[in-house]
Amino acid sequence: MKKLVRFLKWGLLAPLGLCLGLVHAQGFPIKPIKIVVPFGPGGSGDITARAFGQYLEAQFKQGVVIENKAGANGILGTEAVKNAPADGYTLLLTTNTTLAANLSLYKKVPYEPLKDFEHLGQFGTAASVAMVSKDSGIRTPADLTAYAKANPGKVFFGHYNSASQMTAEMFKVKTGAPMTGIPYKSIGSALQDFYGGQLQVLFLEYLPAMAHIDNPKATAIGVTGATRFKPWPNVPAIGETYPGYELGFFLGLAAPAGTPPDVVKKLDGAIASALKDEGFLARLAQLGLEPSKVSKAEYPRFIQSEITRWAQVIKDAGIKPE
Numbered sequence: 227m228k229k230l231v232r233f234l235k236w237g238l239l240a241p242l243g244l245c246l247g248l249v250h251a252q253g254f255p256i257k258p259i260k261i262v263v264p265f266g267p268g269g270s271g272d273i274t275a276r277a278f279g280q281y282l283e284a285q286f287k288q289g290v291v292i293e294n295k296a297g298a299n300g301i302l303g304t305e306a307v308k309n310a311p312a313d314g315y316t317l318l319l320t321t322n323t324t325l326a327a328n329l330s331l332y333k334k335v336p337y338e339p340l341k342d343f344e345h346l347g348q349f350g351t352a353a354s355v356a357m358v359s360k361d362s363g364i365r366t367p368a369d370l371t372a373y374a375k376a377n378p379g380k381v382f383f384g385h386y387n388s389a390s391q392m393t394a395e396m397f398k399v400k401t402g403a404p405m406t407g408i409p410y411k412s413i414g415s416a417l418q419d420f421y422g423g424q425l426q427v428l429f430l431e432y433l434p435a436m437a438h439i440d441n442p443k444a445t446a447i448g449v450t451g452a453t454r455f456k457p458w459p460n461v462p463a464i465g466e467t468y469p470g471y472e473l474g475f476f477l478g479l480a481a482p483a484g485t486p487p488d489v490v491k492k493l494d495g496a497i498a499s500a501l502k503d504e505g506f507l508a509r510l511a512q513l514g515l516e517p518s519k520v521s522k523a524e525y526p527r528f529i530q531s532e533i534t535r536w537a538q539v540i541k542d543a544g545i546k547p548e
Contacts, residue, residue, distance in 0.1 A: 254488075255286050255288045255315065256288075258288055258291055259286070259291070259314070259315050259316075260291045260293055260315060260316050260317065261279055261319055261479070262318050263292060263294050264302065265321075269431070269434075270513050271319050273433065274349055274509075277506060279291075281500045281503065281505075286496070303324075304318060305337055307482060308343065310482050312485045314490070314492075316482065317493070318343065318480045320345070320477070320479065323389065325478075326535070327392065329533055329537070330537040331388065331540060332547055342482070342483050343483055345480045345526060346481060346493045346497055347494060347518070348476055348518035348520050349477045349510065350515035350516050350518050351474050351476045351515065351516050352513065352514045353451030353455070353475075354390070354393045354431050354474070355429070355432065355439075355449050355455075356448045356449075356450070357428045357445065357447070358445050359426060359443065360442065360444060364447060366447055366462070367462070367467045367468065370401075373426075374404050374405050375402070381406070381427065382407075382424065383406070383407055384410050384420060384428055385410065390428070390430070390431075394427070395407070395539065395543035396471060398543065399539075399542045408424075408425065420444075421444075431475070431514075432514025433514060446461045448462055448463065449461055449463050450463075450474060476518075481493065
């Protein structure tokens with residue numbers, strides 16, 4: 227008799243639990259969504275997250291809050307989302323730094339990119355720009371190489387995140403140019419020393435580079451992507467001079483592992499529709515982002531390939547994990 231009661235109890239409750247799960251997914255979202263950006267405000271990732279947040283608000287008729295949780299090269303914010311409830315209400319703005327480079331830059335990282343997250347999609351990819359002082363007389367990537375070799379120990383580059391560091395380190399590897407990296411806590415302090423003459427070169431992402439491309443004290447000598455930037459057709463790709471040099475960054479969105487499949491599907495659909503929306507695409511273009519061509523099915527393989535690629539770049543640069 228007791229077995230029969232237990233059977234009836236759980237037999238009746240199981241469908242109820244299933245129904246509640248379906249109701250949860252179908253009603254999603256019923257409260258504001260938070261997107262955690264694991265870096266400070268004002269960067270490409272932050273602005274992309276805010277643009278997508280505005281799109282989500284219009285689509286879901288719910289508020290979207292952007293939380294900047296910077297620290298430890300993006301590790302703090304990434305770990306916070308890993309440990310958040312897997313209900314679709316806490317999302318993570320992802321980058322090559324957090325998903326790939328950090329695994330080789332640090333001995334211990336408190337998350338596994340492909341295990342601890344449900345990767346919802348990629349917004350796009352972009353590249354950086356090598357900037358030098360106009361007074362230096364350097365006008366091309368080859369000029370920078372020659373100048374560095376003629377002045378060993380006198381060429382310094384600033385870096386404030388993994389993108390600004392690795393693009394310069396890869397330049398050193400491909401060219402043999404002796405340059406010394408100086409770490410900075412922010413792009414602002416690096417720019418201050420660049421214009422003050424303490425730094426001879428800076429590799430800036432497209433967005434901050436836009437604000438300095440016309441500065442009479444600076445010259446853009448090359449972009450780090452495979453092709454030239456459309457707005458600056460006269461600035462060559464570094465790979466045109468040094469074949470094999472190509473290093474950009476990507477931006478995507480993830481949720482904690484275990485997020486309900488129907489919620490994931492709804493968020494996946496929002497990203498896919500955003501990448502067809504003229505207003506959102508125009509915003510990406512302003513940031514120098516090329517809309518993603520990586521499908522949902524291909525995305526995990528893409529992330530794994532980035533982990534492998536960044537590990538090789540960091541190894542070639544002789545950087546030891548902290």
